Amino acid sequence: MTLLETRARTGAIARINPVAKLGASALIAIPLILTLDWVSAATALLLEALLLPFAGLGWREFWTRTWPVWLAAPLTALTIALYGEASGQVYVDWFVVRVSEGSLELALATFFRVLAIALPSVVLFVTVDPTDLADGLGQVLRLPSRFVMGALAGLRMIGLFLDDWRAMELARRARGVADAGRLRRFLGMAFALLVLSIRRGSKLATAMEARGFGADGERTWARESRFGAREWALMGIGLAISLIAVTAAVLAGTWNFVLGPSA
Known part of the structure; x- marks a missing residue:
């Protein structure tokens, strides 16, 4: 934060x-x-x-x-x-x-x-706060819990994009490939970030399924949304x-x- x-x-x-x-x-x-x-x-x-x-x-x-x-x-x-x-x-x-x-x-x-x-x-x-938003969507608007939890997970992942971009930029500079060709470097990093995001999303979906986030039935909430x-x-x-x-x-x-x- x-x-x-x-x-x-x-x-x-x-x-x-x-x-x-x-x-x-x-x-x-x-x-x-x-x-x-x-x-x-x-x-x-x-x-x-x-x-x-x-x-x-x-x-x-x-x-x-x-x-x-x-x-x-x-x-x-x-x-x-x-x-x-x-x-x-x-x-x-x-x-x-x-x-x-x-x-x-x-x-x-x-x-x-x-x-x-x-x-x-x-x-x-x-x-x-993304968690407060998910609580409100699930408890006040009564949206499906699977949609709400998926949206919450997606919002939480947005903050990692900038960190990943900075890490890739520093890694490319350390290898000496970030000094020329800005457009080509941008396109290459964007494609790498896309691949990384897809892999992370697949792993996150598998982990959430393993923890029961995709189960049917009414879901309970840790915090009450007033x-x-x-x-x-x-x-x-x-x-x-x-x-x-x-x-x-x-x-x-x-x-x-x-x-x-x-x-």
Whole structure:
């Protein structure tokens, strides 16, 4: 466990059942997926920004965890602005690039949309322990135990990928084969990691079967997964953010249902 993870799990959000975090993220994301307008996405993002300080994350950890989102949002918006559906006044028309009033509006909506959907998911799941998540999926959502235990084992193995990659890199450097041909070295190490992962997964599956994880019947759990007032409060906050965002878009006249004729 890293120092960042230790600090993150001391906050109030860290003690909330992971199923509630999953539900709150879904309640925020689903309405934003169903519409493509900047008002609803910007409203949701503003409300989320007001709640982010209560997540128990330091600013340094927040930026460390969310920088891929901040990178993906403008890149996605740029793609929409250059190649999106043209409407209204056209500002640039060159080859396949067509920047128009409509494409810029869609780009702005996409930018806020990516941030509003991804940021709360990342922040909420930073504090999720895989074992707590498995307990919640098995006891609260009543998912099949074989699926839950398999998913837990897979999550536990993800942390070993980086260690394996570093070990292979150090081994190649020790043999003097890591100084040139970066692309070739990357492909070779990726293939080696794939082979190693398949072998480890096969051994893990055999070991779990030997310990009775694949047996039929109802499974008992070592720890009780509680779903109480804090969990319902978090899901209520997620629902409130969605309702306020949708209401703001409808009142502003920008609501654009993606499955409707105006999409």
